Amino acid sequence: MAHITIEYIIMLPVLILQILLFPLAASWLMNVWVDSRRTLALQEVASHIGSSIQQVYFALNHATVTAKIVTQKVDVPPFIENYPYTGNATLKSVLDPELNSSKVLEITFRLVGVGTTVKTMVILGGNVVWRESTFVSNSTNACITAEKFANGTIRLSFGG
Amino acid sequence: MEQYDCLLEVKQEMAGSTIDHLISVMVFMGALLVFISLFNQTLQTAILYQRHRYLATKCSDLLDNILLNPGIPADWGKSNVTPVGFGLQDPEFTQYRLSPFSLMRLQSSVGEPVYYSRTGLTYSNITMGFGNFLLVPYTEAIDYSVVAKLLGINGTYGFQLAITPIVTVSIEEMQWKNPLILSIKVAGVGFPLANARISYCLLTVSEGGGGPYPSYTVEYGANFTNAQGSVLLKFSNIKNEVSYVFIVYAYLGGLMGMGYYEHVTYSGSYIIPFIDNFAEGRILIAHSYDVHNIGDTAQVTYNATFVVLTKSFTLQSIPVARGNLTYGLGFPYAYVTIPENVRKNPGILVITYRKSTQETGVVLMPWGISSLAFPAVFGGDPTGQEWVVADVRQVIVNGIAYQARLALWSLEGYGVVAKK
Numbered sequence: 001m002a003h004i005t006i007e008y009i010i011m012l013p014v015l016i017l018q019i020l021l022f023p024l025a026a027s028w029l030m031n032v033w034v035d036s037r038r039t040l041a042l043q044e045v046a047s048h049i050g051s052s053i054q055q056v057y058f059a060l061n062h063a064t065v066t067a068k069i070v071t072q073k074v075d076v077p078p079f080i081e082n083y084p085y086t087g088n089a090t091l092k093s094v095l096d097p098e099l100n101s102s103k104v105l106e107i108t109f110r111l112v113g114v115g116t117t118v119k120t121m122v123i124l125g126g127n128v129v130w131r132e133s134t135f136v137s138n139s140t141n142a143c144i145t146a147e148k149f150a151n152g153t154i155r156l157s158f159g160g
Numbered sequence: 161m162e163q164y165d166c167l168l169e170v171k172q173e174m175a176g177s178t179i180d181h182l183i184s185v186m187v188f189m190g191a192l193l194v195f196i197s198l199f200n201q202t203l204q205t206a207i208l209y210q211r212h213r214y215l216a217t218k219c220s221d222l223l224d225n226i227l228l229n230p231g232i233p234a235d236w237g238k239s240n241v242t243p244v245g246f247g248l249q250d251p252e253f254t255q256y257r258l259s260p261f262s263l264m265r266l267q268s269s270v271g272e273p274v275y276y277s278r279t280g281l282t283y284s285n286i287t288m289g290f291g292n293f294l295l296v297p298y299t300e301a302i303d304y305s306v307v308a309k310l311l312g313i314n315g316t317y318g319f320q321l322a323i324t325p326i327v328t329v330s331i332e333e334m335q336w337k338n339p340l341i342l343s344i345k346v347a348g349v350g351f352p353l354a355n356a357r358i359s360y361c362l363l364t365v366s367e368g369g370g371g372p373y374p375s376y377t378v379e380y381g382a383n384f385t386n387a388q389g390s391v392l393l394k395f396s397n398i399k400n401e402v403s404y405v406f407i408v409y410a411y412l413g414g415l416m417g418m419g420y421y422e423h424v425t426y427s428g429s430y431i432i433p434f435i436d437n438f439a440e441g442r443i444l445i446a447h448s449y450d451v452h453n454i455g456d457t458a459q460v461t462y463n464a465t466f467v468v469l470t471k472s473f474t475l476q477s478i479p480v481a482r483g484n485l486t487y488g489l490g491f492p493y494a495y496v497t498i499p500e501n502v503r504k505n506p507g508i509l510v511i512t513y514r515k516s517t518q519e520t521g522v523v524l525m526p527w528g529i530s531s532l533a534f535p536a537v538f539g540g541d542p543t544g545q546e547w548v549v550a551d552v553r554q555v556i557v558n559g560i561a562y563q564a565r566l567a568l569w570s571l572e573g574y575g576v577v578a579k580k
Contacts, residue, residue, distance in 0.1 A: 011181040011184075011185065014185055015181075015184060015185065015188060018185070018188040018189065018192060019188075021192055022192060022195060025192065025195070025196050025199075026195075026199065029196070029199050029200060029203055030203075032203070033203040033206065033207065036207050036210075037206070037207065037210060040207070040210045040211060040214055041210070043214060044213075044214045044217050044218075047214075047217065047218055047221060048217060048221055051221035051222070051224065051225055054225050054229070055224060055225060055228055055229070058228065058229030058230070058247065058249075059228070059254075061229075061234075062230075062251075062254065063234070063251065064254075094244075102232055102244040102245055104312075121312050122312065123245055123310060123311075123312055124245070125232045125244075125245055126232075
């Protein structure tokens with residue numbers, strides 16, 4: 001009678017636990033994969049938008065360009081796995097002495113409804129200002145706007 | 161006796177079923193581990209694929225960022241300042257036109273650095289055979305770590321930027337005197353450039369004359385390549401063996417390349433030019449024995465000339481300085497300054513030298529990397545990296561066609577769960 005107790009009271013739950021572990025493990029791994037996939041996709045978008053901002057800035061910063069407004073539509077998908085994303089930026093002065101006199105635009109992108117966030121940084125010149133704005137990926141007006149003033153200042157912002 | 165047999169059977173049954181269960185548990189555990197491992201591997205492959213794709217996009221963006229902005233300040237290539245924003249675009253142009261001066265300030269990652277004990281400085285080295293030097297002091301050159309910081313990829317990505325000329329102009333000496341015959345072949349990537357116009361300059365070091373300094377004569381000319389992309393040039397005024405340098409520019413449509421060829425009668429001791437100050441166009445010239453501690457210690461006299469390509473594609477030479485050099489202690493070097501009115505344009509510093517009437521030679525240094533179509537390799541070493549992506553762009557450096565190739569790799573590892 002004792003060995004039956006050992007088998008059915010201890011071994012059976014262990015076996016049942018094993019059976020439960022399969023879907024649990026699968027679910028955990030899938031979550032890791034989905035998170036990584038979304039983070040990478042968002043990072044790719046962030047990096048591309050950051051690069052586009054830098055190119056727009058340097059195009060306007062050229063000595064031959066006087067006062068002008070430029071709007072750049074960015075070639076990024078409106079959704080990442082059916083989720084839209086938003087982007088906000090903050091302009092900071094650089095403390096690193098090697099990068100002295102330049103400014104860094106720190107852009108944070110967030111996948112709406114999921115909460116995944118990524119950051120990208122863009123190094124720009126000292127004559128840049130940032131207008132508080134939000135990039136909304138699924139907006140029809142999603143773009144980068146840059147305005148160069150007569151005094152050489154370049155104001156950047158997101159459209160949409 | 162029967163009681164004992166019964167007990168034995170019960171014990172055997174118990175042992176048998178326990179073993180069954182133990183084995184089952186182990187099989188289940190094994191299956192679970194195999195399942196996790198295989199599943200994880202599949203996901204790892206999927207994530208890796210996505211990371212590689214991301215790396216490719218990043219590489220393309222980064223290459224455009226480097227090539228489509230002049231950096232901050234825009235004229236950092238022509239000055240001694242360290243840029244606070246990195247870019248290689250020529251500030252006087254737009255699109256993929258690069259500054260020959262910014263490229264000149266990049267610390268070469270392939271040439272063996274040269275240490276010159278008299279100045280106590282180490283120099284970044286691009287040497288294209290005997291007599292063709294570009295030596296930039298580390299104090300003036302822009303290094304890899306600074307650029308990685310300026311690009312915002314320090315510690316996350318490694319890169320190597322290679323700029324190589326597209327048009328190859330090869331020159332072969334068919335006959336070295338009476339007359340001098342040179343064969344010029346112009347080719348693009350795998351095809352000859354037929355009917356390409358060539359514009360050339362032959363600078364010959366004269367035997368004797370000119371007092372103690374080596375005098376020279378310059379001959380200019382133009383011609384066209386044949387259907388095979390080649391042309392033979394004869395110089396009947398060259399009767400004896402002399403030192404000379406032949407510089408040629410070839411252009412067809414918007415495509416331009418350049419080539420050069422030197423012949424020296426003496427290379428025991430010669431002149432080595434080092435960049436000293438970019439903003440002031442100052443070049444330090446040293447005796448070869450002082451730098452390498454090999455060869456002849458004999459004094460040499462020199463005559464420096466700056467050769468520029470004019471807007472009408474003709475070459476023009478401007479005398480710069482002359483003097484003599486002896487190896488030794490203290491400050492046994494001289495300075496040559498490129499005239500202010502021409503130093504903003506790329507050109508070639510041609511230094512003829514002479515030990516005796518018959519022992520002469522000539523060395524070249526580009527002022528702006530494109531003047532001698534020098535290649536440039538800058539950045540880290542991609543060898544041994546797990547995954548390297550590359551992207552290319554066709555660019556123009558002061559009219560010369562080049563290809564810019566950026567190789568990029570991640571420094572953050574490739575796990576399924578990204579490093580924080």
